[in-house]
Amino acid sequence: xxxxxxxxxxxxxxxxxxxxxxxxxxxxxxxxxxxxxxxxxxxxxxxxxxxxxxxxxxxxxxxxxxxxxxxxxxxxxxxxxxxxxxxxxxxxxxxxxxxxxxxxxxxxxxxxxxxxxxxxxxxxxxxxxxxxxxxxxxxxxxxxxxxxxxxx
Amino acid sequence: xxxxxxxxxxxxxxxxxxxxxxxxxxxxxxxxxxxxxxxxxxxxxxxxxxxxxxxxxxxxxxxxxxxxxxxxxxxxxxxxxxxxxxxxxxxxxxxxxxxxxxxxxxxxxxxxxxxxxxxxxxxxxxxxxxxxxxxxxxxxxxxxxxxxxxxx
Numbered sequence: 001x002x003x004x005x006x007x008x009x010x011x012x013x014x015x016x017x018x019x020x021x022x023x024x025x026x027x028x029x030x031x032x033x034x035x036x037x038x039x040x041x042x043x044x045x046x047x048x049x050x051x052x053x054x055x056x057x058x059x060x061x062x063x064x065x066x067x068x069x070x071x072x073x074x075x076x077x078x079x080x081x082x083x084x085x086x087x088x089x090x091x092x093x094x095x096x097x098x099x100x101x102x103x104x105x106x107x108x109x110x111x112x113x114x115x116x117x118x119x120x121x122x123x124x125x126x127x128x129x130x131x132x133x134x135x136x137x138x139x140x141x142x143x144x145x146x147x148x149x150x151x152x
Numbered sequence: 153x154x155x156x157x158x159x160x161x162x163x164x165x166x167x168x169x170x171x172x173x174x175x176x177x178x179x180x181x182x183x184x185x186x187x188x189x190x191x192x193x194x195x196x197x198x199x200x201x202x203x204x205x206x207x208x209x210x211x212x213x214x215x216x217x218x219x220x221x222x223x224x225x226x227x228x229x230x231x232x233x234x235x236x237x238x239x240x241x242x243x244x245x246x247x248x249x250x251x252x253x254x255x256x257x258x259x260x261x262x263x264x265x266x267x268x269x270x271x272x273x274x275x276x277x278x279x280x281x282x283x284x285x286x287x288x289x290x291x292x293x294x295x296x297x298x299x300x301x302x303x304x
Binding site for chain 1: 176189191268
């Protein structure tokens with residue numbers, strides 16, 4: 001006996017994208033480094049619509065600062081092959097003492113901490129240029145009225 | 153009473169990277185599209201050391217084909233703030249009828265299927281240029297001999 005699955009892709013609204021990414025605490029920063037699209041998981045939080053992350057000075061931050069970066073957040077269920085993914089595009093900006101005091105306070109108030117403690121982690125804000133997302137859902141064929149137990 | 157956590161970052165060997173990515177079925181493709189490092193989750197499998205994915209013809213595949221792409225695979229535990237991440241760098245190559253028959257057979261034998269069925273999914277091989285990874289572990293301070301129950 002075969003159960004036929006139907007999957008559907010839907011596009012998420014900006015509001016849905018923000019609602020979904022607020023449910024997660026880790027995303028993946030995309031930065032172009034020497035022509036490679038480097039992808040690194042990092043913890044994050046939000047200051048309004050701005051993504052806030054921590055990054056070690058130097059290294060990829062040198063490539064990210066003032067550059068086009070992306071931030072991908074998702075939640076995926078491999079078993080049911082469903083989930084959602086949001087791609088945030090923006091400009092990375094390292095926080096410096098020259099920034100507005102209120103902006104510095106708001107950024108630090110997000111409380112993002114790097115997973116590996118160290119003295120040289122900068123605060124980085126990713127200013128949004130655009131956000132998009134999609135969701136894959138799976139609908140079981142309603143012709144098969146087998147009840148939940150049949151899928152266990 | 154405070155429990156002090158120590159976290160440690162370790163670099164993974166090539167062999168460890170391959171062993172770990174074989175435990176997962178979804179990774180994130182990184183492709184530079186119009187100067188943006190686009191990051192998209194996709195299901196994958198391996199043909200030896202080659203990543204095999206499916207991608208819709210056109211769109212990002214046009215940007216990925218014969219270009220520098222990355223493929224990030226991770227497993228992250230947000231609760232304990234531990235996990236590993238592997239970044240695979242390579243050259244994407246869309247499978248065509250002009251390819252060697254044995255290569256076509258091996259690629260299709262990986263059985264990768266897109267999560268959303270459709271007629272226009274190409275087979276794409278990502279030929280490795282390099283692979284690197286790291287793992288974050290957390291060690292509890294051994295001075296605190298409280299037993300497991302203390303952390304529940």
